Every structure is written in structure tokens, then in C-alpha cells.
Amino acid sequence: MANFHGFSAPWAGFYDSVFVNSGTAALSLAVQLSIISRRTPQTPEVILPAYGCPDLVAAVVAQGARPVLVDLAQGRPWMDLEAVENAVNDNTVGIIAVGFLGIPERLFALRQIADKNDLALIEDSAQVFPPFSCGNGLADYLILSFGRGKPINLMGGGALLIRKDHSEQLARNSVNVLGALAETRVSAGLVWRLRRWLFNLLLTRPLYGIMEHMPFLGIGQTLFHPLSSIARQAPVEGLLEAGIEDFNSRKGNGAAWSEALLGLTGKGWSRLAPECFDEAGGEGPVVSSPALLRYPLLAPSRQIRDKALLELNRAGIGASVFYGQALPAINGVRELVAVSATAFPCACDFAERLITLPAHEDVRTADINSVAGILLAQH
Template identity: 35%
Template sequence: MILHGDLAPVGNRISLEQNADCILEVMFGEHQYWLDSGTSALALALLDAKANFPDVQKPRAIIPGYCCPDLVAACVYAGVEAVAVDIGANDPAYDLAQLRLHLDANVIAVIAINFLGIRERLDELRVLIAELNLPARLIEDNAQWFPAAASEMEFHADYVTFSFGRGKPMSLLGGGLLCAKRPLVASAVTSIEKSAQPSRLLPLKIAAYNWLLKPQLYQLLNRNPVLRLGETRYVPLDYIAQFDSYRRTLVTANFNLHSARNNDLSRSFDSVVLAGGLQQLDQNCAARQMQLLRYPLLCADEKIRDRLLAQLSAAGLGASPMYAAAIDQIAGVANFIIVPEPLHNARHFAQRFMTLPVHSHVSQPYRARILSLLCAAGVNPVSSAAH
């Protein structure tokens, strides 16, 4: 089998087709705030939650122990202390027993991550908050998932955020959206700066991004040790601004592209990793799974993960460790978070976790090669990597 080039871990082509009507403005609820990034959307939600609890002297927000440092950046911008709580042993969702221990009157928000398309247990979080008689707001962070149809746009959290950044489910190389149950308070809204005029180079940047996603070109970036692609680190949020007018015209065409995608490749991976005994994610994750941004694979131990990751990476097959550590061990984060209990599960999860690509550039030869390596790495016999 001859493969030409390296796969990116994530990323689909961005359409440059423009449309004056933004279809999502009609499909989402009435309280929408279109912003310059997903981090800005999360920070704005936190600013509003904070404004609703003026008597809380030291407002806090709960974040999961395995997550993107952009959550911390949003908390810092909003003047809210980020409290990291451990996740499940084999589940990116919260350890509910640990969460219960750290929910108190200072907590103004709990951030619930839709992890790569595996939903957090929002109903259970709401029940837990109600049982403790706390007014904390629930924020559903959907930076790693986007609805593909109107039927998926009914939300139940107090705030729901989305990101249109690079490598997101519906990427526009920038932008974010906050949907809220009720209008935001004036003090939060006044923090939004007017958007600058979109750069005339933005269409060229998007076209270049589309080209660089092609395996033959991505290989040039991926094999360059100076670039350190995919490195996870803390980046502060400096401002919140409005969504720009040019990206708004791209929303409809790119939503239509996103809606047309399917989960066929994810099901192919399922058939091999489950039969081979590779997948260690809690079985409850499957029931919460929707369309995936990347395929999540949790190995039995670090040694198996590292060996499989090395094999897939050497072959240019788009495998990635995602976040290589628990949130308190990410570069630049330590001074900005509170960790009341050791994040044992998050650290063990990070050591064993990796992702596989499911984007449109994973053609049949790449798919066959990935399945073959997964089959060979399985702890149980698998009849065929082609199934």
C-alpha cells in the first residue's frame, strides 16, 4: 500500500462560498451572542454568571481535570477562580463524587465539556446542583462538537458555547457563539468590543489552510521539528470582540458541509478496537456519543498507548495524544488554577489517551492502514482489519 503524505489529526475543508443570510441565526434560540472566539464566548458566559451573584466575594468555576487550557484563560479574563475537579477513571466526564465535594456557595458556574462529541451528563449535573440547593449556573462547552441538524439544537444548560476556530467541527479559522437562556446583564454585554474590519487576506488564509490540510502538503509541516504542531499550552485571553462580517457570510455554506458528514469511519474504528480489546473507555461513553471530531481511544496502559502512537505517527496517520497531561500540568497553567484534590484519574487518562482522525482526508488507503495497525495492536484476536 502506497500512502502519499501525512494526515492532520483534525480538520475539514472550509468553504469560501458566501451567503448574506446566516442560517444559524434562525435555527438557534433568541439570545445569541456572536463573538471572535470560543474562549470569548465562554468568558462572556462567566462574566454574566458572575454579575448575577454580586454577593459572592470569591467567585469560582469548576472545570474538569482533563481539558483545554482555554477554559482557564476564560476564567482568568472573567475574574473567576478556576477549580479543577477530577474526571472518571475511564471517562472524560466529571467524577460526580469529587464534584459534590467541591460545590459550595462560591461556585457560580460548572463548565460541562462535550468532549470530542461525548456529552457530559448534564441532567445529573443539574440534579446535583439542585440537591445541594446551589444557584450555580451550568455552562455547556461545545468547542469540540457542533449540531448537524435543527433537532440537535435544543439545549438545557444556562449557557451553551461553540467555537469556529482552527480544527473545530465547523471551522471558520476564528469566531465563537454564546447562546443563553436569558438576556445577558448589561455589564457583561458592555465588555464586548466592536469587531475590527476583517482582513482582506482572510480568504487567502482560508484557501492556504485548505491546501495545507492535504496530506502531501501537511507532511511538510508535520515533519518539521521546529514547528511543534499540536502543542498544548496556556494562551491568555486579551479581549472579547464581535464576530466579523466576512465570517458571518461563510456560516451557511459551512454548516451545510458539516451537516453532510457522517460517522462511518468512527464505526469502522469501533469494530476493530472493541473486538481487539484496545478500547478502555467506560461503556457509558458510547451512549453519550454523537458525531465525533476525533476518534477517542483510551488504551489499557501508557506502554500500549505510546507504542501504538509511535507506530501511527511514524506512518503519518494523524494520531495524536490530544492533551498530554492533566490540566494542572499544562505549561503556563499552574498559577491560575486551584486543585483541591490530586487529579489522579485525569493524569492516568492523559497517559493512556490518544485520538485518531475521522476527517474527509482519511481516504480508503489511509483507513485500511490505520485499521491494520489497530488490529495488530489488539490484545484479542481480530479476524480482519478491513471490516
């Protein structure tokens, strides 16, 4: 398990850290450990949302497990809790609770379902930092990703956080899954530093806008990629600590977005961030001012969403539909889940009405006001 030489990670009280080559690899390892602890005699199954990144499916199938998709709650980025319970059977080994753009899943409710059925609860916190379970140990395993577009960008890599009681059990049972992993090294030499400089340069306002209009770069596209390898990969020394410090010093603009877009609620739009955090507050303490990767909205209809998207991007705002489709509609995924997207009406509706807005630190007050004017004019 990783040591930080005096640096205290926000999860250190409840979890041990294993750093690997990607967030997908970390999730796949969590699935593998869930299978081992459950010892199911049949093909193991893992429950996950029908809307999300196709890497979720890649992580599950890489362990020979079957991904079992469940629909979303209406108008929310969360799994429908009743659908989760109905999906559990004797082959189920775990539930993947996926955070969305800074909004965590309903971990308290999912923990109850997991406990009732003796299942592992995996918090996929690739888009949420710090993970919801950091201060309470709710999830058995936590997943972090340090790649492009994540809360902490370390130019790649990820981490599997294992709750300490599970770490102790692995040691007692001499389970050598983690010790058997190959190791790769990341060197902070000149080539790495040049890549990092170039990457950050391309993310600047004018250059990223140009790249978005170059289809061959694939920016914003949602594609399925099989998981090719799982290996230990420690971050460049000091980089994680610096990344967390930088994250903690950022000033979020979620509150500014919510205030500017308040008028949309009377026009049938849904401001997901404040609504979801208000609802989650009934199940336990939540972050009071979440750091959002992007600001999510649900339009009244796909037609209005598409019109707004066109107008916003004409104005250079950089709006996005994010994944764009429910998981079964994505090439490469539908063959693995063997179920039509029509089986998940809420996930399809969510994908069709979702629009996300940039929430990084370069977004100016003038940008927010411009977006508000464009969206309020939609009907």
C-alpha cells in the same frame, strides 16, 4: 443579538447568539454573566474538569474567578459527578461542562447539580456540533468556537449562546456587559481569501504530514495563553450558514472506526465514542451517529499507548495524544490552580492512556484497516 436574515440556526429555539472574537472569549463572557447572576461576595469559583484545554482556565481567570478542578470519572472524558458535588461551596457560580471530540458531557446529571445549588451550567461545545443543549435548553449558556480544528472552521471567532430567559433578564436589569464590548470586523477581501486558501491547502494530506514534523510550527502542542481581549466579531456574511451546511453534509466515519477496532476491547482497550454514547443514553436522548473530531481510544497502559503512537505515526497515520497531560501539569496552568496533578489520578490516567485517530473525510477505508492491524498487533 444576532439575526440571520432567514437562516434558522439549530439553537434558535432556545438561545440568542452573540458572536465574538474567539471561543475562549465566549466562555469568559459566560463566566462573567454567571458571576453577575450569582452576586457572590467572595472570590467567585467555577468548576471545570482537570483534563482539558488550558483555554478553559484562561477564560475563568480573565474574569477574576478561581478555577476549581475536579477529577474525571474513571476511563471517561467526563467529570466525576460526586467530585463536582463535593466541589460546590458558597463561592461557586457555575459549572463548565466540556464536550470532548464530539462526545458531550452528561448534561442532564450536571443540570440537576446546578439546579440544586443555584448555579449556572455552561456547555462548552467547542468540540461538539450541534451543542447537546440545542434542542432542550439544558445549559444556561452554550459556547461555540470557529477556529482551527473545530467542527465548523470559519478561520477564527466564536459565539456565546444565551438561553432566552437569561437574555430577557439581562434586558430587564439593564446589564450592559454585552453592549459595552468593543467591535472588530472581519473582511472577506483578497488577503482573507488567500489566508483561507493557504490554510486549507496546508491541511491536505501530504502537506499536513510534513508540517507535523516541523517542531517550530508548534502543531499539536498544548500551551497556555492568557485571554487578551473580548470583542464582538460577526462572521463573514453567509460563512456560518455555509459552514453548518457543509458540516451537515459530511459523512462521519466513527461507525467504521468502531467496527474495525472492535477486536481491541478484548485486549484491554476502550473505544470511548460508542461506550460513552451508550452510557449517556440512559440520561436522555443523544445523537445517534455523532460527528467526531477525532476517534478516541484508551490503551491498556501508557507503555502500549506510546508504542502504538510510534508505530502509527511511522505509518503516516497522524495519531495524537491530544492534550497529553492533566491541566495542572501544563506550564502556566499549575501556577493558577495551585494544586498538583497527582490530586487528579483519573485525569492523569486518562491523559497517559489516550490516543486519538484522524476522523476527517479524507480518511480512507484502507487507512482504517491499516490502523486496526497495527493496534491489534500491540500487546
